Amino acid sequence: MKKTYLILLLSVLMVSVSYAQESAGGNKKLPSVTVKSLDGQAINTSELNNGGKPMIISFWALWCKPCINELTTIADVYDDWTTETGVKLVAVSIDDARSTAKVAPTVNAKGWDYQVLLDANGDFKRAMNVNMIPHTFLVNGNGEIVWQHTSFSEGSELELIEMVRKLNAGQPLQ
Amino acid sequence: MRKFYVAVCAVILSLSGMVSAQDLTQGKISGNLQLDAQVYRPDSAIGAFEVSERMLMNSFANIHYSLGSFNAGLRFESYLNPIQGFDKRYKGTGVPFWFASWEKESFAITVGHFYEQFGSGMALRSYEERNLGYDNAIKGARVIFRPYQGIVLKALIGNQRFFWESGPGIVRGIDGDFALNDIFKETTGLPRVTIGGSFVSKFEPSSQILVGENGDELLILPENVAAMSGRVNVNHKGFNVEGEYVYKYNDPSAVNNFIYKNGQSLLVQASYSTKGLGVILSGKVTDNMSFKSKRTEKGNVLDINYLPALTRQHAYTLSAMYPYATQPNGEFAIQSQVNYKIPKGSMLGGKYGIDIAVNFSRITELSRKPVNATTPIGEGGTLGYKTDFFKMSDSPYFQDFNIELQHKFNSDFKALVSWVNLKYNIDVIEGHTGDPMVNANILILDATYKFSKMNAVKGEFQHLSTKQDKGNWVQGMLEFTFAPTWFVTVVDQYNYGNDDKDRRFHFPTVAVGYTQNSNRLQIGYGKQREGIICVGGVCRNVPASNGLTITLTSSF
Numbered sequence: 001m002k003k004t005y006l007i008l009l010l011s012v013l014m015v016s017v018s019y020a021q022e023s024a025g026g027n028k029k030l031p032s033v034t035v036k037s038l039d040g041q042a043i044n045t046s047e048l049n050n051g052g053k054p055m056i057i058s059f060w061a062l063w064c065k066p067c068i069n070e071l072t073t074i075a076d077v078y079d080d081w082t083t084e085t086g087v088k089l090v091a092v093s094i095d096d097a098r099s100t101a102k103v104a105p106t107v108n109a110k111g112w113d114y115q116v117l118l119d120a121n122g123d124f125k126r127a128m129n130v131n132m133i134p135h136t137f138l139v140n141g142n143g144e145i146v147w148q149h150t151s152f153s154e155g156s157e158l159e160l161i162e163m164v165r166k167l168n169a170g171q172p173l174q
Numbered sequence: 175m176r177k178f179y180v181a182v183c184a185v186i187l188s189l190s191g192m193v194s195a196q197d198l199t200q201g202k203i204s205g206n207l208q209l210d211a212q213v214y215r216p217d218s219a220i221g222a223f224e225v226s227e228r229m230l231m232n233s234f235a236n237i238h239y240s241l242g243s244f245n246a247g248l249r250f251e252s253y254l255n256p257i258q259g260f261d262k263r264y265k266g267t268g269v270p271f272w273f274a275s276w277e278k279e280s281f282a283i284t285v286g287h288f289y290e291q292f293g294s295g296m297a298l299r300s301y302e303e304r305n306l307g308y309d310n311a312i313k314g315a316r317v318i319f320r321p322y323q324g325i326v327l328k329a330l331i332g333n334q335r336f337f338w339e340s341g342p343g344i345v346r347g348i349d350g351d352f353a354l355n356d357i358f359k360e361t362t363g364l365p366r367v368t369i370g371g372s373f374v375s376k377f378e379p380s381s382q383i384l385v386g387e388n389g390d391e392l393l394i395l396p397e398n399v400a401a402m403s404g405r406v407n408v409n410h411k412g413f414n415v416e417g418e419y420v421y422k423y424n425d426p427s428a429v430n431n432f433i434y435k436n437g438q439s440l441l442v443q444a445s446y447s448t449k450g451l452g453v454i455l456s457g458k459v460t461d462n463m464s465f466k467s468k469r470t471e472k473g474n475v476l477d478i479n480y481l482p483a484l485t486r487q488h489a490y491t492l493s494a495m496y497p498y499a500t501q502p503n504g505e506f507a508i509q510s511q512v513n514y515k516i517p518k519g520s521m522l523g524g525k526y527g528i529d530i531a532v533n534f535s536r537i538t539e540l541s542r543k544p545v546n547a548t549t550p551i552g553e554g555g556t557l558g559y560k561t562d563f564f565k566m567s568d569s570p571y572f573q574d575f576n577i578e579l580q581h582k583f584n585s586d587f588k589a590l591v592s593w594v595n596l597k598y599n600i601d602v603i604e605g606h607t608g609d610p611m612v613n614a615n616i617l618i619l620d621a622t623y624k625f626s627k628m629n630a631v632k633g634e635f636q637h638l639s640t641k642q643d644k645g646n647w648v649q650g651m652l653e654f655t656f657a658p659t660w661f662v663t664v665v666d667q668y669n670y671g672n673d674d675k676d677r678r679f680h681f682p683t684v685a686v687g688y689t690q691n692s693n694r695l696q697i698g699y700g701k702q703r704e705g706i707i708c709v710g711g712v713c714r715n716v717p718a719s720n721g722l723t724i725t726l727t728s729s730f
Contacts, residue, residue: 028240029202031240032277039409039414040409041353042353062487063489096301096482097291097294097296097299097482098482098484098485098487101416101445101454102445102454104445104452105445105446105447105453105454105511106452106531107447108452108513109452111450111515121290121295121301122301122302126236126289127238129206129236129729129730130206131206131729132208135729147691148691148692149691149692150689150691150727151658151687153630153657153658153661154622154657155624155658158628159657159658
């Protein structure tokens with residue numbers, strides 16, 4: 001009996017989805033989740049924006065070496081990226097209560113110019129379907145997720161900025 | 175159960191009915207998948223025993239549907255059978271997580287399963303750590319009410335996940351968070367102050383627990399156990415000071431040996447940061463704060479709260495070999511960290527600067543005294559012990575002093591060097607009764623060289639020296655990356671310092687990975703040492719293994 005209801009539930013979802021598949025837009029928008037800024041303010045993730053320009057959202061943590069690698073590598077070229085494309089990077093830390101308080105001192109000491117958010121219980125991470133970090137998203141001026149990538153190795157940032165350039169030029173990203 | 179399904183279907187159908195077909199096209203589906211499989215070869219020398227299934231597999235998939243402010247989703251999990259190191263009670267396949275949620279004006283409602291954290295989590299934290307098999311999701315209902323700007327009120331009730339079932343206890347909680355600067359206008363220039371508090375209570379029907387010399391004294395157990403907490407956070411210019419205090423009423427359980435002592439925990443953190451410098455100092459005292467929704471449970475399940483370990487999470491295998499896990503029955507912890515960047519362009523810093531991080535943490539037992547002359551400390555059925563809350567005992571559980579320097583020499587070459595000095599009470603932390611304190615020194619060298627625009631090679635050298643436990647270890651790793659798609663890694667861990675010459679094993683592994691946007695496949699082959707994997711302060715033991723490992727992850 002339980003299985004019947006579960007199948008019924010899933011079919012209702014599928015029916016609703018089949019409408020969604022026909023939509024022209026097809027891109028998921030940023031979900032509405034509450035995270036915190038480094039100075040303790042509550043921020044709603046659906047309100048994250050860059051004034052109509054592209055935005056990069058990167059999930060990281062203090063204990064994730066490739067994540068720190070990615071953000072440090074981009075930090076070295078961030079000024080150039082911003083001047084050329086107007087892009088903004090939002091770095092979302094998934095460090096939990098064990099390390100949340102260490103994020104601000106670490107980030108400020110490194111001199112990162114990103115907007116850093118704290119997602120201590122993983123609510124934003126879950127809503128964005130992130131499994132392994134680093135996981136980086138490219139969001140267009142309408143708050144839609146147009147591209148995503150997981151893991152980082154030296155040179156991956158070149159692919160990322162290329163996607164931002166294509167987005168600005170209106171070219172397809174796949 | 176049936177009523178719940180009917181209710182959710184009715185909600186979805188009515189919403190679909192209410193909105194026009196045009197609105198439905200705005201609905202979006204997203205999801206993710208992870209699959210971990212291991213094929214085991216018996217290797218009795220390293221302690222990898224025969225696995226009768228030959229291959230074990232963990233997998234999960236999340237499907238998420240969103241339409242405006244309505245969200246629904248489920249997680250499918252399959253453990254056929256659970257990989258080694260995961261609790262065997264996960265065996266099977268099913269849908270242990272599903273939910274529906276919506277927002278309407280000042281209310282946000284979730285029914286089904288959900289995760290939640292009050293403050294720092296010491297009163298209530300329900301979360302998941304899939305790579306550890308940790309999941310204490312609450313199944314019930316939660317309401318978040320925002321009556322006014324800056325005020326967030328939460329109320330929840332439910333049972334907790336227990337593998338494929340629910341735990342016996344009911345958890346109820348309310349939490350209030352008040353951002354004073356948002357409530358009272360005209361606070362520009364003033365510090366940012368947030369205060370909060372919560373009340374959490376569990377109900378578990380009484381059961382037969384016998385204690386005493388002859389095992390014949392029946393305990394009168396509290397069916398309702400409450401915990402209350404208060405917290406404050408002050409942020410101003412570069413300064414941040416935060417504190418949280420939790421008080422828990424008597425909660426005799428298997429973890430604290432059924433004592434009736436109340437529990438408390440105080441966490442205080444203060445930090446200052448500015449461009450190029452960050453300093454933080456933290457202190458935490460915990461006394462008898464295990465809080466589970468099943469009093470006879472001793473494993474990593476059914477925790478209502480979360481006690482953060484105030485230690486640095488090391489990112490390298492050998493420096494993470496002896497990780498600390500919070501002792502819920504009591505500990506006194508302090509930690510301090512300084513992050514400093516020698517500026518770019520300075521004589522010492524070179525073109526890119528040097529990042530320096532110095533960290534120190536020390537955790538000791540609480541100092542305990544007996545309640546009276548005739549009752550030993552910790553005896554079941556009694557008040558347990560007395561403690562001077564703010565007194566560190568001389569008996570250390572853990573001490574870690576580490577320094578890390580990172581420098582980019584030019585656009586093609588960067589390196590990191592780190593030194594860690596550890597004192598690890600392996601008797602208390604891992605239960606190796608009678609074993610001496612492990613004193614270890616660990617040296618890490620990590621360098622990356624880019625030989626072309628998208629291709630690089632990384633080399634790591636790690637060395638751990640100790641006279642206790644298994645003796646010295648050395649580890650070397652070489653990793654070739656072809657961004658953004660491929661990587662190949664070769665690593666060997668060698669226990670060359672083991673006192674027993676016959677147990678000086680090598681643990682070599684080779685791994686290949688392929689990434690295509692948000693899809694990633696990794697295949698590895700080799701030997702894995704028996705040890706501990708920790709994520710976020712919760713650890714699991716991984717037995718030794720030899721064989722093939724496949725990991726697939728995908729998000730859409």
